[in-house]
Amino acid sequence: MSSVHDVVVVGGGIVGLATAMTLLRRRPGSDVLVLEKEDRPGRHQTGHNSGVIHAGVYYRPGSLKARLCVAGARATREFCDAHDLAYRDTGKLIVATDEAELSRLGALQERASANGLVLERLDADELRGREPEVAGLGALFSPSTGIVDYGEVALVMARQVERLGGEVRLGAEVTGLGESAGRVTVRLARDGEELDAVHAARVVVCAGLQADRLARMAGVDPGVRIVPFRGDYYRLPDHRRGVVGTLVYPVPDPALPFLGVHLTLTMDGGVTAGPNAVQAWAREGYRRWAVDPRDAVDVLRFPGWWRFVRRHLRSGVAEEWDSLRRSAYLARVRRYCPALTVQDLAGYETGVRAQALRADGTMVEDFLAVTTERTVHVLNAPSPAATSALPLGEMIADRVAHLADR
Numbered sequence: 060m061s062s063v064h065d066v067v068v069v070g071g072g073i074v075g076l077a078t079a080m081t082l083l084r085r086r087p088g089s090d091v092l093v094l095e096k097e098d099r100p101g102r103h104q105t106g107h108n109s110g111v112i113h114a115g116v117y118y119r120p121g122s123l124k125a126r127l128c129v130a131g132a133r134a135t136r137e138f139c140d141a142h143d144l145a146y147r148d149t150g151k152l153i154v155a156t157d158e159a160e161l162s163r164l165g166a167l168q169e170r171a172s173a174n175g176l177v178l179e180r181l182d183a184d185e186l187r188g189r190e191p192e193v194a195g196l197g198a199l200f201s202p203s204t205g206i207v208d209y210g211e212v213a214l215v216m217a218r219q220v221e222r223l224g225g226e227v228r229l230g231a232e233v234t235g236l237g238e239s240a241g242r243v244t245v246r247l248a249r250d251g252e253e254l255d256a257v258h259a260a261r262v263v264v265c266a267g268l269q270a271d272r273l274a275r276m277a278g279v280d281p282g283v284r285i286v287p288f289r290g291d292y293y294r295l296p297d298h299r300r301g302v303v304g305t306l307v308y309p310v311p312d313p314a315l316p317f318l319g320v321h322l323t324l325t326m327d328g329g330v331t332a333g334p335n336a337v338q339a340w341a342r343e344g345y346r347r348w349a350v351d352p353r354d355a356v357d358v359l360r361f362p363g364w365w366r367f368v369r370r371h372l373r374s375g376v377a378e379e380w381d382s383l384r385r386s387a388y389l390a391r392v393r394r395y396c397p398a399l400t401v402q403d404l405a406g407y408e409t410g411v412r413a414q415a416l417r418a419d420g421t422m423v424e425d426f427l428a429v430t431t432e433r434t435v436h437v438l439n440a441p442s443p444a445a446t447s448a449l450p451l452g453e454m455i456a457d458r459v460a461h462l463a464d465r
Contacts, residue, residue: 071095075265077452101213290334366420
């Protein structure tokens with residue numbers, strides 16, 4: 060006989076697991092099932108990112124990203140402390156390398172202040188004194204930025220879900236979602252073979268790179284399309300680990316959609332350079348030349364993508380060119396860290412960002428979720444979703460409670 064649950068959460072990434080934990084803590088004894096198609100939690104965006112605990116510097120004051128990132132940075136550290144998970148408070152430098160960038164530091168500092176953060180302003184000499192290998196006309200220092208292994212955080216969250224009485228079912232791919240007056244039916248498969256369906260009073264879909272597809276599968280018009288963007292990383296050799304002692308970011312250009320290539324410390328003591336942002340042709344392809352025909356056709360048939368490309372053609376071509384030539388990629392990093400050479404860039408794993416685009420070609424800038432009578436669909440949760448996962452899970456759980464009250 061097929062099982063019936065209070066809540067089914069589709070997606071075993073950090074947001075889905077945080078949501079399941081919240082639901083179980085709010086209603087002890089409730090029946091919460093997490094479905095994850097992979098063989099372990101956190102295989103996709105959760106496990107393929109920079110590992111940064113973001114402070115909330117960049118996000119529009121009052122937005123969900125701003126509020127949940129600031130709260131999430133604190134909650135992430137508290138969770139790690141409670142479960143003996145390592146993290147490091149590294150701080151972050153945002154470095155201006157020309158007069159235009161220098162002029163933008165003031166506005167960035169004001170935005171951070173509006174989000175409740177205190178950033179330290181450094182001149183060129185102070186920057187050089189703090190990071191001798193970093194060159195710039197000035198910088199902002201964010202002391203509340205850190206690093207963690209979000210893949211490890213997700214594994215501990217999965218164990219917590221089970222300790223609280225929930226279930227995390229791996230190798231269970233959702234192939235159908237049907238909502239009726241009394242329940243939601245979730246059809247499943249493993250390795251192409253159909254499994255017994257499960258039923259739930261309410262369903263939460265935290266499917267990341269597949270979010271729009273699962274919404275349409277459930278008969279919901281998401282109003283957006285997930286367009287994947289690949290982020291290429293390089294790793295510095297061990298003898299170059301000491302080149303920086305903190306995270307180093309460029310000043311973001313407000314005309315461009317992404318932050319730019321940065322140097323990031325990792326929990327194993329290494330340093331990575333990246334990510335850039337280029338078009339991905341496979342939603343779950345973590346090789347540079349990965350192509351999934353279905354994913355590629357979805358992108359090319361979406362009018363919003365063509366409008367996005369036209370709007371950002373020059374920067375997009377530059378990103379693609381720099382991704383093809385290691386020396387061009389290096390030039391981006393050498394603007395603020397001129398000591399690095401091509402030999403210092405060793406190949407490293409890539410990431411794929413699930414970015415929701417509208418039909419008019421604009422990016423959905425904030426977190427986005429839509430609801431029906433019995434479902435909540437999280438449709439846009441890119442960075443800083445990992446940092447924001449715990450309060451984002453609280454927000455999603457609030458929406459589930461509202462469904463129950465209808």
